[in-house]
Amino acid sequence: MTSPATPWGASPPDTFSPDPELQAAVTELGAAVRDLLETSVATTVAPGEQADVAAGVRELTARLAATTRDRHTLSALDDLPTFRRTYSPVSGVGHGFAPPVQFRREGDTVVGECTLGLRHEGPPAHSHGGMTAMLMDQLLGSTAFLAGRWGMTAHLGLEYRGAVPLQTPLVLVGRVADVSGRKTVVTGTVALAAEPDRELVRGEGVFVSPRPELLERYFGDLTTADGGRAPGHAQAATDGSTL
Numbered sequence: 001m002t003s004p005a006t007p008w009g010a011s012p013p014d015t016f017s018p019d020p021e022l023q024a025a026v027t028e029l030g031a032a033v034r035d036l037l038e039t040s041v042a043t044t045v046a047p048g049e050q051a052d053v054a055a056g057v058r059e060l061t062a063r064l065a066a067t068t069r070d071r072h073t074l075s076a077l078d079d080l081p082t083f084r085r086t087y088s089p090v091s092g093v094g095h096g097f098a099p100p101v102q103f104r105r106e107g108d109t110v111v112g113e114c115t116l117g118l119r120h121e122g123p124p125a126h127s128h129g130g131m132t133a134m135l136m137d138q139l140l141g142s143t144a145f146l147a148g149r150w151g152m153t154a155h156l157g158l159e160y161r162g163a164v165p166l167q168t169p170l171v172l173v174g175r176v177a178d179v180s181g182r183k184t185v186v187t188g189t190v191a192l193a194a195e196p197d198r199e200l201v202r203g204e205g206v207f208v209s210p211r212p213e214l215l216e217r218y219f220g221d222l223t224t225a226d227g228g229r230a231p232g233h234a235q236a237a238t239d240g241s242t243l
């Protein structure tokens with residue numbers, strides 16, 4: 001730890017303008033799948049009804065499978081410099097598992113709100129510890145990013161101080177604690193929105209902007225939806241500067 005708490009870096013300019021029709025359709029499909037997932041783990045309808053629904057879902061899946069992208073191709077709605085990740089399992093509007101959480105700067109913190117569902121259950125009626133860890137990872141990573149300090153998670157530490165209830169509004173708050181070279185240390189909390197000062201989960205993460213060789217290994221063959229080289233990795237903050 002060599003420097004004081006970071007001043008916020010400048011946010012990258014948000015000039016990305018995705019196709020609004022695609023954005024609306026993906027958001028709607030994500031919401032529909034979210035409802036399906038949530039209802040599929042809550043339903044108590046008869047076995048025959050569940051089997052019928054499963055057959056219908058398989059037909060719909062086959063329609064979506066008509067054309068797909070591979071893991072090296074970004075979605076047409078994604079933009080790395082601005083961290084737009086439509087299919088993030090935490091913040092992606094297009095992802096049925098995601099709560100989803102949207103993060104924003106608020107003073108010297110980053111704040112997000114969400115409500116977890118039965119699809120995130122661990123102990124009955126409460127969040128799975130791994131789900132809470134996922135929320136924390138995204139919160140801390142987004143906090144680093146919104147401070148102009150993109151990095152990959154090198155370390156994630158958690159203290160589970162109270163069980164996190166499902167179907168109850170939550171508030172997530174992240175803060176940059178320290179910056180040093182390519183490394184950013186971030187702390188964060190998860191609490192009930194109704195009791196924001198009572199921490200249920202406390203986390204600390206170390207985010208490291210990878211060396212150029214690693215960036216190339218991980219993201220070198222990433223392309224945009226139209227086949228171009230994905231912007232972002234070449235300029236990534238290997239020296240701790242803004243993307």
Ligand SMILES: CCCCCCCCCCCC(=O)SCCNC(=O)CCNC(=O)[C@H](O)C(C)(C)COP(=O)(O)OP(=O)(O)OC[C@H]1O[C@@H](n2cnc3c(N)ncnc32)[C@H](O)[C@@H]1OP(=O)(O)O
Pocket residue numbers: 080137141151152153154155180181182183206208209210211214219232233234236
């Ligand atoms: C492009 C857009 C895509 C954008 C795509 C969007 C991605 C979203 C990501 C969301 C967050 C994730 O889940 S990321 C996924 C989970 N994480 C991962 O898969 C990362 C796996 N780990 C790695 O690849 C590597 O270990 C890295 C990249 C983290 C670091 O490797 P490196 O680049 O070689 O770094 P290295 O030289 O070893 O260390 C640099 C400095 O960091 C410190 N450091 C390194 N690791 C640690 C550690 N665990 N705890 C403390 N400090 C550490 C070192 O002491 C050193 O400090 P000093 O000597 O300089 O003081």
